[in-house]
Amino acid sequence: MATRVRPSSKRCAVIGGSGFLGRHLVEKLVDRGYTVSVFDIRQSYELPGVTFHQGDLCDKQALLPAMKDVSLVFHCASPAPASDDRRLFERVNIEGTRTVIQACNEAGVQKLVLTSSASVVFEGTDVKNGGEDLPYAKKPIDYYTQTKIQQEKLVLEAFDEGKGLLTVAIRPHGIFGPRDPQLVPILVDSARKGKMRFIIGDGTNVVDFTFVENVVHGHILAAERLRPDSPICGKPYHITNDEPVRFWDFMSEVLVGLGYAAPRYHLPYAVVYGLALLLWLLALILRPLVSFKPTFTPMRVALAGTHHYYSCERAKRDLGYKPL
Numbered sequence: 001m002a003t004r005v006r007p008s009s010k011r012c013a014v015i016g017g018s019g020f021l022g023r024h025l026v027e028k029l030v031d032r033g034y035t036v037s038v039f040d041i042r043q044s045y046e047l048p049g050v051t052f053h054q055g056d057l058c059d060k061q062a063l064l065p066a067m068k069d070v071s072l073v074f075h076c077a078s079p080a081p082a083s084d085d086r087r088l089f090e091r092v093n094i095e096g097t098r099t100v101i102q103a104c105n106e107a108g109v110q111k112l113v114l115t116s117s118a119s120v121v122f123e124g125t126d127v128k129n130g131g132e133d134l135p136y137a138k139k140p141i142d143y144y145t146q147t148k149i150q151q152e153k154l155v156l157e158a159f160d161e162g163k164g165l166l167t168v169a170i171r172p173h174g175i176f177g178p179r180d181p182q183l184v185p186i187l188v189d190s191a192r193k194g195k196m197r198f199i200i201g202d203g204t205n206v207v208d209f210t211f212v213e214n215v216v217h218g219h220i221l222a223a224e225r226l227r228p229d230s231p232i233c234g235k236p237y238h239i240t241n242d243e244p245v246r247f248w249d250f251m252s253e254v255l256v257g258l259g260y261a262a263p264r265y266h267l268p269y270a271v272v273y274g275l276a277l278l279l280w281l282l283a284l285i286l287r288p289l290v291s292f293k294p295t296f297t298p299m300r301v302a303l304a305g306t307h308h309y310y311s312c313e314r315a316k317r318d319l320g321y322k323p324l
């Protein structure tokens with residue numbers, strides 16, 4: 001009878017490994033002696049020792065070769081929040097994640113680490129030092145958040161000792177660092193268009209921005225602590241800098257550092273949120289005729305005008321996490 005060879009614990013796959021977080025994760029894994037396969041819909045770089053598999057994660061047959069002899073899978077692929085395309089989010093984050101789980105089970109993968117998001121509990125109102133026990137948002141503000149919630153539930157519920165699949169979810173918030181494709185680019189683009197003169201609300205709201213290397217560190221700790229008897233199986237973990245900052249101070253520092261003026265004039269939060277909602281509706285109605293993407297989406301305005309910072313005490317306790 002043929003015996004199944006147990007894959008090496010240092011062989012892993014990174015789904016979404018061509019992206020911002022994914023590439024940082026791949027680079028750190030290679031440094032730590034892992035053999036890495038990247039699976040992504042695009043290839044954005046080359047790295048010695050890393051094998052690239054190009055394909056759509058909704059296609060199980062395309063995924064399986066990237067998972068051959070792999071014991072650990074990181075799933076950090078998602079459409080960009082800015083795309084605001086309901087069907088795309090549902091297809092990739094929900095149906096695609098189901099496919100990833102099936103492929104992991106078929107390929108005999110032992111551990112699956114999902115990159116979720118702290119925004120799965122954010123409903124547009126203040127979250128102060130939020131723990132992982134907060135309920136999922138009942139009224140998620142956008143399709144991105146709505147489908148990230150479903151995705152996280154799928155992965156955590158897939159934890160099944162019987163089948164041998166151990167799962168965990170990492171919830172970062174507002175990732176920044178080299179090659180960030182959204183935070184600084186959106187900010188700079190808005191500043192160039194003269195849209196960053198205003199502070200939404202009173203400007204004192206405190207939030208988490210998380211350095212990408214801390215997020216990578218949290219993922220690797222979780223992967224290495226994921227064992228059948230570990231308390232982390234089937235659980236989500238917030239990973240932050242453990243250093244919440246004022247949203248508008250952070251924005252101002254980045255803008256001034258890049259040679260733009262800091263926002264100065266205050267606008268009432270409720271008015272800007274209402275306008276953003278109106279613009280979003282207008283863009284939705286006019287979509288068949290004209291396509292325009294408002295800079296100030298309801299989600300961005302909510303993030304810019306409320307407190308949203310999270311406790312990483314559970315990660316410190318269970319993962320031995322400490323910001324780098």
Ligand SMILES: NC(=O)C1=CN([C@@H]2O[C@H](COP(=O)(O)OP(=O)(O)OC[C@H]3O[C@@H](n4cnc5c(N)ncnc54)[C@H](O)[C@@H]3O)[C@@H](O)[C@H]2O)C=CC1
Nearest residue numbers: 016018019020021040041056057076077078117172174175
């Ligand atoms: N950037 C942030 O502030 C935060 C990001 N996250 C999560 O972190 C993860 C990584 O995000 P980023 O690196 O910022 O985004 P990114 O856009 O740089 O990376 C996502 C990657 O997924 C790939 N991808 C998308 N659809 C795919 C598909 N159908 N099949 C295969 N690959 C596909 C893209 O090509 C891209 O390389 C995502 O799951 C995101 O939800 C969570 C919290 C905050």
Ligand SMILES: CC(C)CCC[C@@H](C)[C@H]1CC[C@H]2C3=C(CC[C@]12C)[C@@]1(C)CCC(=O)C[C@@H]1CC3
Nearest residue numbers: 081117119174182183186187190295300303304
């Ligand atoms: C136009 C301005 C009012 C705001 C400009 C800055 C924003 C582009 C960013 C500030 C907080 C960021 C953030 C995310 C994207 C970029 C910001 C809105 C996420 C939505 C990315 C995906 C997540 O999972 C949560 C993030 C929260 C913070």
